Amino acid sequence: MNAWIERQRGLVDTTVANLGRRRGRNLGLFLAYTLLVFLLASVVLYGDGLRREARLLLADAPELVVQRLTAGRHDLMPAAWLEEIRGLRGVSAVTGRLWGYHFDAAIGANLTLQVPLAEAPASGKTRIGAALARARGLAAGDVLSLRDHAGNPFALSVEALLDSRSELVSADLLLLNEADFRAFFGIEPGRYTDATLAVANPKEVRKVAEKVLARLPAARVISREEMRRSYEAVFNWRQGLLLTFLSVLLAAFALLAWDKASGLSAEERREIGILKAVGWDSGDVLTMKLWEGVLLSATAFLAGYGLAWLHVFYWGAPLFEPVLKGWSVLYPRFTVAPDVDSAQIATLFFLTVLPYVAATLVPVWRAATLDPDEVIRE
Amino acid sequence: MAMFHKRRGSTLAAWALGAGLIPLLLLLLDAGRLAEGRTADREPGRTLAARAGLTDPALFNEARYARHLSQADRHAAFQDHPAGLEHFPAGSLAPPPDPRHERLD
Numbered sequence: 395m396n397a398w399i400e401r402q403r404g405l406v407d408t409t410v411a412n413l414g415r416r417r418g419r420n421l422g423l424f425l426a427y428t429l430l431v432f433l434l435a436s437v438v439l440y441g442d443g444l445r446r447e448a449r450l451l452l453a454d455a456p457e458l459v460v461q462r463l464t465a466g467r468h469d470l471m472p473a474a475w476l477e478e479i480r481g482l483r484g485v486s487a488v489t490g491r492l493w494g495y496h497f498d499a500a501i502g503a504n505l506t507l508q509v510p511l512a513e514a515p516a517s518g519k520t521r522i523g524a525a526l527a528r529a530r531g532l533a534a535g536d537v538l539s540l541r542d543h544a545g546n547p548f549a550l551s552v553e554a555l556l557d558s559r560s561e562l563v564s565a566d567l568l569l570l571n572e573a574d575f576r577a578f579f580g581i582e583p584g585r586y587t588d589a590t591l592a593v594a595n596p597k598e599v600r601k602v603a604e605k606v607l608a609r610l611p612a613a614r615v616i617s618r619e620e621m622r623r624s625y626e627a628v629f630n631w632r633q634g635l636l637l638t639f640l641s642v643l644l645a646a647f648a649l650l651a652w653d654k655a656s657g658l659s660a661e662e663r664r665e666i667g668i669l670k671a672v673g674w675d676s677g678d679v680l681t682m683k684l685w686e687g688v689l690l691s692a693t694a695f696l697a698g699y700g701l702a703w704l705h706v707f708y709w710g711a712p713l714f715e716p717v718l719k720g721w722s723v724l725y726p727r728f729t730v731a732p733d734v735d736s737a738q739i740a741t742l743f744f745l746t747v748l749p750y751v752a753a754t755l756v757p758v759w760r761a762a763t764l765d766p767d768e769v770i771r772e
Numbered sequence: 773m774a775m776f777h778k779r780r781g782s783t784l785a786a787w788a789l790g791a792g793l794i795p796l797l798l799l800l801l802d803a804g805r806l807a808e809g810r811t812a813d814r815e816p817g818r819t820l821a822a823r824a825g826l827t828d829p830a831l832f833n834e835a836r837y838a839r840h841l842s843q844a845d846r847h848a849a850f851q852d853h854p855a856g857l858e859h860f861p862a863g864s865l866a867p868p869p870d871p872r873h874e875r876l877d
Contacts, residue, residue, distance in 0.1 A: 402782075403780065411781055451817055451829055455821055455827050461843070495836040504834070556820065557820070560820045562831070564817070566833040624842040693792050703800075719831060722834035
């Protein structure tokens with residue numbers, strides 16, 4: 395065992411000496427390799443972080459949302475529908491929701507106006523998201539003036555700002571009470587935007603959804619699972635798009651590695667010839683080159699992955715944030731939380747290291763099997 | 773420099789790998805602390821989502837048809853008017869529906 399270790403150390407000694415002799419070229423390769431790992435790892439880490447955020451926030455979303463469709467489009471729901479649904483076995487609670495959009499021309503952004511299911515603000519009062527408060531320059535106690543459905547000024551006093559830590563769901567949110575909401579949008583009593591359902595047994599969610607559709611064929615039912623799946627799909631898609639662009643870089647790098655390895659310089663070929671002439675066999679030469687690949691790949695992977703981790707979780711991923719997160723006037727401020735996933739690290743490792751090792755091994759094997767006499771005479 | 777010349781190449785290689793591995797391990801160890809703090813920061817958002825009955829993060833609020841992606845109509849594109857080509861990143865980067873998933877309605 396000791397002899398084997400000593401032999402490998404000897405091979406690594408020679409490898410390091412070789413790397414040092416062609417310092418400039420290897421340093422360039424190391425930097426390109428590190429950049430590649432950094433870019434791929436940043437996209438993967440950030441995409442996974444966003445998916446985790448959506449999962450976390452939607453954990454307490456309504457179990458089922460029922461909408462009314464008229465002529466294929468979302469329409470207001472009559473209160474009678476709530477009673478219809480309430481009578482279904484398995485439904486533990488039904489609540490009519492009131493929410494809508496308002497384009498605020500002052501800041502050029504869409505606001506979401508909503509009546510909370512519990513703890514609604516008092517009449518004439520509102521609670522607003524931190525991003526909206528920033529954009530409008532509002533603080534608690536200020537008055538927010540909007541134009542209602544008839545074009546008349548509608549003033550709401552800011553009771554409080556919503557916790558800035560909730561920006562991810564409340565950036566553009568304006569909470570108000572039912573009477574104010576109906577007055578603002580001109581919606582008569584007894585009509586709701588949609589309804590949320592609580593189901594007593596989580597295993598019966600699908601069954602309850604089917605019952606709702608059987609009772610109300612003009613309804614559309616959306617489950618919490620579907621909401622979660624929507625966001626998984628959005629972030630998978632965005633991450634996939636970026637990774638597709640970056641795969642071109644991966645292919646270019648594999649090509650570079652192949653070119654570097656197949657175009658062994660005359661000096662390198664002579665070196666291999668001399669090594670073989672002094673008693674090295676092809677296996678030794680291959681092992682030495684394998685060590686070269688492993689050392690370069692492993693150090694570049696560690697550096698690239700470490701930098702990507704810092705970039706995403708400590709520096710806020712400025713390179714990919716606009717593409718993966720999106721942008722808008724009322725954009726929430728938040729940083730994603732890290733989640734160590736060994737399968738993800740292994741995938742990235744194989745995605746970046748294997749193409750390099752595979753691209754270098756074949757040309758090196760061809761050089762290693764050359765006749766020393768022929769190589770030295772070249 | 774003389775010190776480095778005396779070292780074997782394999783020792784230098786081990787140092788280089790260690791110099792990459794140890795900071796990375798420290799970062800991964802710090803992940804627990806960081807995740808705990810940031811997950812705790814989401815608590816007000818989760819509470820608000822439960823109390824107000826929210827269904828979507830406010831990530832794509834530039835257009836009304838993209839604000840509540842999970843509640844959007846089946847065909848959200850061109851909703852404003854027939855020539856209203858989408859120019860917002862949310863719309864252009866939202867994926868097509870997954871045909872494997874059987875919808876409830």
